[in-house]
Structure formats: structure tokens, C-alpha cells
Amino acid sequence: MSPLVEVKNLRKYFSVIRGFWQRGKEYVKAVEDVSFSIRQGETVGLVGESGCGKTTIGRTILRLIAPTAGEVFFKKRSLFALEDEELRKTRKMMGVVFQDPYTSLNPRMNIQSIVGEPLRTHSNLKGLELQERVIGLLGQVGLKEDALYRYPHEFSGGQRQRIGIARALAMDPEFIVLDEPTSALDVSVQAQVLNLIIELQKKLNLTYLFISHDLIVVNYIADRIMVMYLGRIVETGPANTIFNHPLHPYAKALISAVPIPDVHQQRKEILLQGNVPSPINVPSGCSFHTRCPEMKNEICKREVPPLKKIDEEHYVACHLV
């Protein structure tokens, strides 16, 4: 199946401003030479510690922020080459759900205004027609019509995230970036929202990029997983392979920290030494070499390991694999 989204050699650097004379001299290298694709109807999970660049990838794909270099193709069209009108049309096919349902909804707007906002901007719907559409969207996420005139503070965290999802669905998108959509929720509510996201995907044939730091959540929802460290993808493959047989030392360490529900099984946790280095001063060669428990070779300090194919759809960036 041909990819719906293709990302090629994406880079995003943010310049660090330390005063007038230092302007533009240093950069936070948030995303460094990232390439991947997502097929129609697929869920690809993007995991890594906070600050590794996963949210920046999501926002750059949606053109909410401009890239430093690289290309993103949506339905084979280069997103960064689109002019205003074409970009507006293409954006309608893409949605986003943000992490924090408490801050992503305007507290001064009622639910009808929040969910109907994209429709007022991008469609000709007005009055009763628009209201009917909003009621339909609320129904799709399990909320009733009486939510229309209420305000965000009157809802629980889970209900607010449902409202965020309804807003993302307003323009009938084909592709949605879900940026930590359940991490601000209680565990019991997380499962309900995840199941809603899965149900909607089946019903509406949606394609997802699911961003999270939580490997259990990503393994539950994703077909494929990409593991990121300091702006680069270090391992990618089918969810089952990454979760049960990771090969990259960083992916192994992340997965070793995931609790096993079976008390008879044991897994030794790999404790990484030190902190994640600053993305302003990324270590030379393999950027994980300052913390890697398996590093034995000088090449790790000198050369950036390329993503090598190990198996069908399984790629690892490590000199020793």
C-alpha cells in the first residue's frame, strides 16, 4: 500500500538567543535527518523521553512550524511547496489532538463554539446545519447534545479530551497527529480514550501518528513503533518486534523499565547512567554513546550510525547491531 505521509530527511533547528551579540550562533537540534512513512489506515507510534524531538516532528508535519530542511509528502504532494490556498485545502485533511485537555480548549468558549470553530473557518455551514454537524461530532466521541452550551471547566479530563477529538474530526480528516493524547489522564480514563481512538480509526479509516513517552500505551495502539533519541530515530519496526525484541541499547533500556504484569516473569531493568545530553551540544558520532551500556568501540564516538535494515520493516541505528 502506498504511504499517505512520507517524511524525508527532516531537520528542525531552533536558534538559541542568549543576548543580542550571541543571536543565531547556537542551535537546539530538535530533529536531525528523520525519514519515515505512514500507510493509509496505519498507526505509527513515536516514543522517546521528553525533549527528544517527537512533538516537533508532529508539528512540522502539520506545518504548524517551519522545517529547517527536508520534505514531507502528503498523498504524494510536497507539503512545504504548497501555496496558501492549496495548503488550506490540504490542512483540512489533517487533524491534531494535543496533550493537555485543560489548556487546549479555550475556557471562554462553549463546546459548540470550540468544536464548530474549524467548520466556521473552512466550510459554508451556518446556523442549524452547523449545529447539527457539531451534535453529530459530539455523538461520535460519546458526548450528548446537552454539552453544546456548556464550558470546558464543566467537564472531566476524559470528557475534555473527547471534545478535543471531536474538534480534530470536524473537517473529516484522513490523518491525525495525536500528541500525548492520554498522558494527562487517569489510568482508567486513558483506556477509554484509547479505545475511542481505535474505534474511530476503524469507523472512519483514519491514519495516526501517535506520539507518547509511554511504551505500554504505544504498544497497545500502534502497528509500528519508532524510538527516538536526541532528535534521531534509533530503531523502528513492527510494534511486537520493538516491544519484545528490541535491538538498540536505548530501546532495550526503555523497554526494560516497563513493568511486566506476570509476577512469575522477571526482567532486569537496564539503568542508564547520566542525563540526556543537551540538544545544543549533541555528542559526536552516535549521540547515545555517552550513556550507552554496550559501547566498546571508538567508532561509536566518531561516526553517526545509519539506520540499517535488519528484517522486513525493522531498522536499527547502532554500529554493533
Ligand code: SF4
Ligand atoms: Fe551504543 Fe555504539 Fe550502538 Fe551507539 S552505536 S548505541 S554507542 S553500541
